[in-house]
Amino acid sequence: MIPCQNLDRLFDVIVIGAGPAGLAAALAAWEEGARDVLICERATEPGGILDQCIHNGFGLEIFREELTGPEYAGRYLDLLAGTGVELLTDTMVIGIDGHETTEPGAGTMSAAPDVHLVRITGARSGCRDLRARAVVLAMGCRERSRGGIALPGSRPSGILTAGAAQRYVNIEGWSVGRRVVILGSGDIGLIMARRLTLEGARVLACVELLPWSGGLIRNIVQCLNDFDIPLLLGHTVIAVHGRRRLEGVTVAAVDPDSRRPIPGTEQHFDCDTLLLSVGLIPENELTRAAGIPLDSRTRGAVVDENMETGTPGIFACGNVLHVHDLVDYVSAESARAGRAAARYALSREARPDSLAVLPAGELSYVVPQRLTRSGLGRSQTLYGRVRRPLPQAQLLLESDGVVLARWKRERLTPGEMIRLNVPAVILQQAGSGLVLRAEPLDLTTEEERP
Amino acid sequence: MHYDLIVIGCGVVGAAVARLASLRGLGVLVLEAAHDVACGASKANSAILHAGFDPEPGTLMAKTNVRGVELCRDICAELDVPRHEIGALVLGFGQEDLAHLELLLERGRQNGVGGLRIVGQAELRALEPGVSLEATAALYAPSSAVVDPWELTLAMTENALANGARLELGARVTAIRRGDGFEVETDDGRSFACHSIVNAAGVEAGAVHRLIGGSDWGSRPTRGEYYLLDKSAGHAARHTLFQCPTAAGKGVLVSPTVHGNLIVGPNAELIADGHATETTAAGLAEVAAAARRSLPKLPLHENIRNFAGIRAACDADDFIIAPSPVDPAFINLAGIKSPGLSSAPAIAEMALELLGAAGVEFVDRPDAIRGRKRVRFRDLDLEERQRLIAADPAWGRVVCRCETITEAEIVAAIHGPVPATSIDAVKRHAGAGMGRCQGGFCGPRVQALLARELGLSYADICQHEPGSHIVLGPLGAPVTEEGGAL
Ligand SMILES: Cc1cc2nc3c(=O)[nH]c(=O)nc-3n(C[C@H](O)[C@H](O)[C@H](O)COP(=O)(O)OP(=O)(O)OC[C@H]3O[C@@H](n4cnc5c(N)ncnc54)[C@H](O)[C@@H]3O)c2cc1C
Numbered sequence: 001m002i003p004c005q006n007l008d009r010l011f012d013v014i015v016i017g018a019g020p021a022g023l024a025a026a027l028a029a030w031e032e033g034a035r036d037v038l039i040c041e042r043a044t045e046p047g048g049i050l051d052q053c054i055h056n057g058f059g060l061e062i063f064r065e066e067l068t069g070p071e072y073a074g075r076y077l078d079l080l081a082g083t084g085v086e087l088l089t090d091t092m093v094i095g096i097d098g099h100e101t102t103e104p105g106a107g108t109m110s111a112a113p114d115v116h117l118v119r120i121t122g123a124r125s126g127c128r129d130l131r132a133r134a135v136v137l138a139m140g141c142r143e144r145s146r147g148g149i150a151l152p153g154s155r156p157s158g159i160l161t162a163g164a165a166q167r168y169v170n171i172e173g174w175s176v177g178r179r180v181v182i183l184g185s186g187d188i189g190l191i192m193a194r195r196l197t198l199e200g201a202r203v204l205a206c207v208e209l210l211p212w213s214g215g216l217i218r219n220i221v222q223c224l225n226d227f228d229i230p231l232l233l234g235h236t237v238i239a240v241h242g243r244r245r246l247e248g249v250t251v252a253a254v255d256p257d258s259r260r261p262i263p264g265t266e267q268h269f270d271c272d273t274l275l276l277s278v279g280l281i282p283e284n285e286l287t288r289a290a291g292i293p294l295d296s297r298t299r300g301a302v303v304d305e306n307m308e309t310g311t312p313g314i315f316a317c318g319n320v321l322h323v324h325d326l327v328d329y330v331s332a333e334s335a336r337a338g339r340a341a342a343r344y345a346l347s348r349e350a351r352p353d354s355l356a357v358l359p360a361g362e363l364s365y366v367v368p369q370r371l372t373r374s375g376l377g378r379s380q381t382l383y384g385r386v387r388r389p390l391p392q393a394q395l396l397l398e399s400d401g402v403v404l405a406r407w408k409r410e411r412l413t414p415g416e417m418i419r420l421n422v423p424a425v426i427l428q429q430a431g432s433g434l435v436l437r438a439e440p441l442d443l444t445t446e447e448e449r450p
Numbered sequence: 451m452h453y454d455l456i457v458i459g460c461g462v463v464g465a466a467v468a469r470l471a472s473l474r475g476l477g478v479l480v481l482e483a484a485h486d487v488a489c490g491a492s493k494a495n496s497a498i499l500h501a502g503f504d505p506e507p508g509t510l511m512a513k514t515n516v517r518g519v520e521l522c523r524d525i526c527a528e529l530d531v532p533r534h535e536i537g538a539l540v541l542g543f544g545q546e547d548l549a550h551l552e553l554l555l556e557r558g559r560q561n562g563v564g565g566l567r568i569v570g571q572a573e574l575r576a577l578e579p580g581v582s583l584e585a586t587a588a589l590y591a592p593s594s595a596v597v598d599p600w601e602l603t604l605a606m607t608e609n610a611l612a613n614g615a616r617l618e619l620g621a622r623v624t625a626i627r628r629g630d631g632f633e634v635e636t637d638d639g640r641s642f643a644c645h646s647i648v649n650a651a652g653v654e655a656g657a658v659h660r661l662i663g664g665s666d667w668g669s670r671p672t673r674g675e676y677y678l679l680d681k682s683a684g685h686a687a688r689h690t691l692f693q694c695p696t697a698a699g700k701g702v703l704v705s706p707t708v709h710g711n712l713i714v715g716p717n718a719e720l721i722a723d724g725h726a727t728e729t730t731a732a733g734l735a736e737v738a739a740a741a742r743r744s745l746p747k748l749p750l751h752e753n754i755r756n757f758a759g760i761r762a763a764c765d766a767d768d769f770i771i772a773p774s775p776v777d778p779a780f781i782n783l784a785g786i787k788s789p790g791l792s793s794a795p796a797i798a799e800m801a802l803e804l805l806g807a808a809g810v811e812f813v814d815r816p817d818a819i820r821g822r823k824r825v826r827f828r829d830l831d832l833e834e835r836q837r838l839i840a841a842d843p844a845w846g847r848v849v850c851r852c853e854t855i856t857e858a859e860i861v862a863a864i865h866g867p868v869p870a871t872s873i874d875a876v877k878r879h880a881g882a883g884m885g886r887c888q889g890g891f892c893g894p895r896v897q898a899l900l901a902r903e904l905g906l907s908y909a910d911i912c913q914h915e916p917g918s919h920i921v922l923g924p925l926g927a928p929v930t931e932e933g934g935a936l
Contacts, residue, residue, distance in 0.1 A: 128836065142890060154727070157919060167894060199926070245917060
């Protein structure tokens with residue numbers, strides 16, 4: 001990868017974000033034949049969130065090795081080193097096609113219909129519109145903050161998201177607290193429970209509203225159980241105390257149905273730090289401002305199997321599209337986006353018709369949300385998540401009320417993404433649309449069926 | 451140094467007094483207990499410049515409200531404070547409320563509010579498509595506006611400082627001695643002499659008045675809790691939507707803010723401690739339920755922050771804008787509950803009149819500075835941005851991604867006339883951290899800028915008041931240097 005010199009030319013592909021999604025997309029675009037490929041990154045270094053993930057567990061699928069986050073990013077940087085993909089760091093993209101995220105309306109619209117404008121601002125690059133045939137959105141996601149869960153109480157310091165704490169500890173080298181409670185059992189929270197313990201803090205409890213954890217099972221075992229950190233399922237923080245620095249939190253059990261706190265179950269924890277690991281939100285402000293249709297379930301763009309959004313020539317991949325559990329899947333999906341973006345830029349062929357793929361039953365979402373007619377001629381990977389844990393389940397692919405295929409799965413949990421490879425022979429039978437349904441499988445009733 | 455006037459408290463009222471007094475030639479000192487201006491009620495309120503139909507005719511509230519918003523229009527223009535005249539609708543639910551709308555209309559007429567009229571359901575729905583079907587009519591007040599109360603307070607303070615006033619932050623007044631003028635002591639042991647005092651201490655005005663042996667008007671602090679929603683929900687309402695006041699209080703409003711967010715609140719709860727700004731599950735649930743009555747599809751899942759403000763209510767039904775019975779050169783501005791933000795500039799005018807009556811002399815200052823300009827990167831066109839970045843690359847570094855606030859704007863706030871020295875102060879002065887991630891992304895970066903610019907350690911930087919540290923200290927072992935996105 002080389003620093004970008006000439007910003008005036010028409011790029012084949014501009015990738016927004018140099019995290020795992022952006023790196024994989026840019027690499028794939030290059031491999032597909034695009035020669036003017038640029039990645040814009042707001043940080044000083046590429047790598048995105050991987051830079052602060054110093055724990056291992058990355059790369060098992062793609063590299064068949066356990067790598068740390070920075071090592072995983074390093075592999076991609078090595079691969080990119082042999083290409084002419086260009087990188088512009090310290091550069092924030094603030095708008096697409098003249099639409100800025102903060103809506104001042106100072107937009108210059110695209111001159112040619114098949115050219116997209118990417119508005120950047122940076123200390124060196126200045127504030128200007130870059131031109132590209134195709135754009136790949138790879139901005140990642142952000143953590144839900146305190147407001148997102150309307151956590152009542154005072155507003156002292158010492159309440160921060162798990163990812164922010166991770167950055168303080170792993171990148172900047174600061175201690176964030178001595179006595180810690182973690183609210184939410186997302187993966188970053190679990191990882192930080194172990195990390196802070198290793199740094200000498202006492203993690204008093206991990207408190208989860210739902211009756212199950214949203215994190216990977218391996219993280220619960222390796223980050224909580226191995227360190228005797230209690231996981232309080234079906235509990236929540238109902239009040240925070242302290243005016244300057246956090247002094248404590250009140251935790252209560254919740255009713256499993258209403259999720260309301262049960263009076264009389266309150267317990268107090270003396271703590272100076274509360275980490276929030278209560279969900280990730282795809283960072284789609286640029287997407288929304290540009291008028292690209294979003295899926296209210298994933299909070300990411302609606303895409304087809306090429307990861308192309310509703311706006312021709314704009315693609316999306318990685319956590320900006322839907323929140324993934326493993327980085328390997330981000331890379332795989334992003335490579336698809338990068339290849340398709342390159343093909344679009346080089347051939348500019350019109351997009352074929354597509355049909356919708358909808359989630360049903362216990363499936364909370366499915367990506368891609370559309371398949372093109374030509375895509376039905378190849379096998380495709382569908383991603384999704386279940387709403388609640390299903391010990392035994394079946395996945396049904398339906399079209400116009402007919403079941404085209406059925407897969408049995410064990411131990412589906414909301415914390416782990418479903419990846420389903422659907423062969424072309426099945427897809428070719430699709431009618432006007434597809435539905436992917438997840439159902440609990442009750443073995444006794446299943447056998448009684450004709 | 452002997453000051454003509456000491457203003458105690460730098461909320462919107464104190465700032466308005468300081469500004470006007472300095473424009474009229476007085477030597478002014480402002481003493482503020484907190485480490486920034488606008489840290490009391492002026493920080494946490496609904497941010498509405500009320501049209502003026504609500505207060506009972508003849509009261510000081512009515513008089514100052516109508517005059518105040520008129521003055522605010524010019525002040526906001528002169529001092530570059532965001533203000534949008536979006537209009538307000540008081541929703542009527544059925545026949546009973548209609549009578550109340552008529553009453554408000556009549557009050558508004560008597561108070562001299564222009565443009566008021568009652569609209570039927572069809573027009574209401576055209577004006578405000580998302581409103582509840584149960585709302586059958588509304589009082590429409592086109593002159594109602596929204597404002598940034600932090601910036602209004604800051605801008606008036608800065609204007610006062612530009613005209614020679616002095617501001618001491620972290621200076622809580624703990625004692626006042628009367629003699630030839632006053633001797634005012636602060637908690638850090640300093641003392642300041644002056645000829646006259648304006649008490650603009652908000653919820654603590656009673657306590658300050660007691661320092662000279664005056665009464666405290668039976669303080670009854672009343673808390674109001676809020677939701678603040680993301681800008682993506684900012685279009686859920688087009689106007690400020692009020693409900694008819696009930697016995698329980700003025701009612702919960704839903705309104706776009708001047709920055710394009712949606713504000714929802716407040717309830718009204720009498721509390722013992724005038725500083726208890728925590729939110730409660732019960733209070734927030736009450737606000738949510740009430741607001742859904744106006745806007746059934748209220749997207750509360752877009753919430754980015756909850757907060758609470760405390761109204762400086764007291765036993766008097768009206769504002770107290772009067773010289774102290776103890777000393778005519780000590781002017782009380784007390785019980786300044788809502789619409790105090792709207793009224794502030796008019797309250798300041800009255801305070802100056804009272805000072806005049808107490809023998810203070812004013813001079814015309816044709817040289818006075820009346821303007822103030824703030825450069826907001828995101829509002830500039832490409833060429834202007836390009837020019838700024840060429841002159842100083844810090845204009846090109848976006849620190850707050852949600853609000854597109856640059857390093858240059860943050861550095862300017864840190865070294866501003868009222869220096870922003872905490873993360874929250876930077877938020878109020880420069881806008882960084884006001885967005886949907888609430889400083890999750892920019893907080894550490896703002897912290898690094900504060901440390902760099904103030905020559906402090908990262909660990910010294912506080913979220914808000916002293917003691918609200920964000921990190922405890924370096925980790926045990928030395929750690930690699932961070933590349934940083936700064
Ligand atoms: C929930 C709520 C909603 C509201 N909504 C609106 C609205 O929409 N529109 C409107 O017009 N009005 C509204 N108001 C009213 C308005 O916010 C207040 O009237 C106004 O902000 C009061 O300003 P102030 O300067 O008097 O008080 P404050 O802003 O409270 O300032 C007082 C200052 O005095 C300082 N101080 C106190 N004691 C001392 C001491 N001993 N020494 C030094 N300094 C001291 C404090 O630190 C503080 O900074 C609302 C109020 C609340 C609480």
